Amino acid sequence: MSKKIRLGILGGGGDSLIGVLHRIASSMYDSYQLVGGVFNPIPEENTGFAEKIGIPTNRVYNDFDTMIEEELKLPEDQRMQVVSVLTPNFLHFPMAKKLIESGFNVICEKPMTTSFEEAQILKETLDKSDVLFAVTYTYTGYPMVRQMKEMIASGVIGKIQKVDVQYYQGWINPIIHDAEKRANTWRLDPEKGGISCCIGDIGTHGYDMIEYLTGLEVESILSDLNYMYSDNKMDIDGTVLLRFSEHVKGLLRTSQIATGEENNFTVSIYGEKGGLKWEQENPNYLYHLTEDGPLKVLKPGHGYNSEFSLDGTKLPPGHPEGIFDSMGNIYKGVAKAIRKEEYHPGEFPTMNDGFRGMNFIERVVESHQKGNVWVKL
CATH class of the missing domain: 3.40.50.720 (NAD(P)-binding Rossmann-like Domain)
Structure with a gap:
């Protein structure tokens, strides 16, 4: 051992x-x-x-x-x-x-x-x-996200046509309307949080998930951000239009003032032969949509899933797997790499993911500040 x-x-x-x-x-x-x-x-x-x-x-x-x-x-x-x-x-x-x-x-x-x-x-x-x-x-560590990645890569939904990602939280809502609270929250302080709050904190998850699942790279973006108050220096809500190519486009919707929302992260990817949908608050269900058949619901732990998905599944079918398991799968992948064992290239996000994520955050803010214009990544 x-x-x-x-x-x-x-x-x-x-x-x-x-x-x-x-x-x-x-x-x-x-x-x-x-x-x-x-x-x-x-x-x-x-x-x-x-x-x-x-x-x-x-x-x-x-x-x-x-x-x-x-x-x-x-x-x-x-x-x-x-x-x-x-x-x-x-x-x-x-x-x-x-x-x-x-x-x-x-x-x-x-x-x-x-x-x-x-x-x-x-x-x-x-x-x-x-x-x-x-x-x-x-979130890239969830078994059904990994199953979604493998299905897209193997052509199950065909050529990608549309991407729609939403990440809604409401935790900043009780803070942003109180001048003293918003002035003393580190995530709303550019010196501690950086150039962006909402996009930097949760929007970057959505962006990374899109490129992770599809294998595509976003070429340009157009963003519209909301700061709510003139004395608040950090975005707390935003919508970003995405262009992968002339005919493949998408949408990233993020908010931390979506009142009552907890951690509503949903991913929908549509191809010429079908679509796939996944919700972080119900992570055990991957929905497969087609035009010529009924809705299919895939769940973790079953033999119909890919080896990559099953490798990240720790429990028998019917037992919920959650965010601790997802992060655990990332640590597991890093351990394999440190030990120089064979591992799937999607087992953990790398420097390149972080690098592209930071570029995305800055271009989103730039697009908004320039009057909501298209900006190349």
Whole structure:
């Protein structure tokens, strides 16, 4: 039995949802062992959290730079092999860059950076190294998303004609209408969140999902964003028209002020022979539409699914699989790559996904600021 991969984590302490998600995901498949990190910038809370989750405090460091320095002093067979970056957006770039330069594999939350310029620098840094870099566009890990990808690639729905993606949340609604709250929310602060809130946070998921599933690349976009108040610097709602080619077009609708919505992420892709639809809030159902037959509903765990889908299925048919499983599949793919085992190219998003995602975010904002015009990617 091979030894577990030694994992370090930056951020994700306290009651952070993303921290819980990554820790549980990394524990699936028995591939990783969390050995330390920096969970909180406040020393006593940092060590207190480590003790709470049962991590030895000798490798829980007061700050990021100290972690790098001390880990590099350890023999190679003892130091962290991969580090997950779960900090606020503005810290992704400096941390990821130094990790790559120091020889650590990286699993980074999205958006990968706060600007396309930073993404370009990070990509150049990675190109000069031999480390692995993954970006956690979590939803690509769902078994039925992977089944959808395989069906499209094998021509089940024929040549793609139309793409329609919606990602609606409502969590910013009670914040945006209160001047004090919107001024003190880090996701609405350009210094911490970057150039975009809604598109940067959830729109980039939709964009990555479109290219992941279809194998197509968006050529140009036209966007219309909503900031709601003149003192708010970050978009909280937006619609983006997409052009893949002259005859293949699409739509990405995103909002964080869709009152009452929780995490309504839906993907519809239509080809000349049929269509496929998937909803994140009901992830076990993949709908296959055709003109000459009844609606088909595919579910995970059955033999009619692809090997790629079944490899990411942990439970028998009829048992729900959720977002923890989806993230766990991404960690599983990264583990295979670190161990130099054979893996499917769609098992985890890469630097290229993060790189294109940052370009998309900036072009969306540019299109809006220029008066809602078409902008090439």
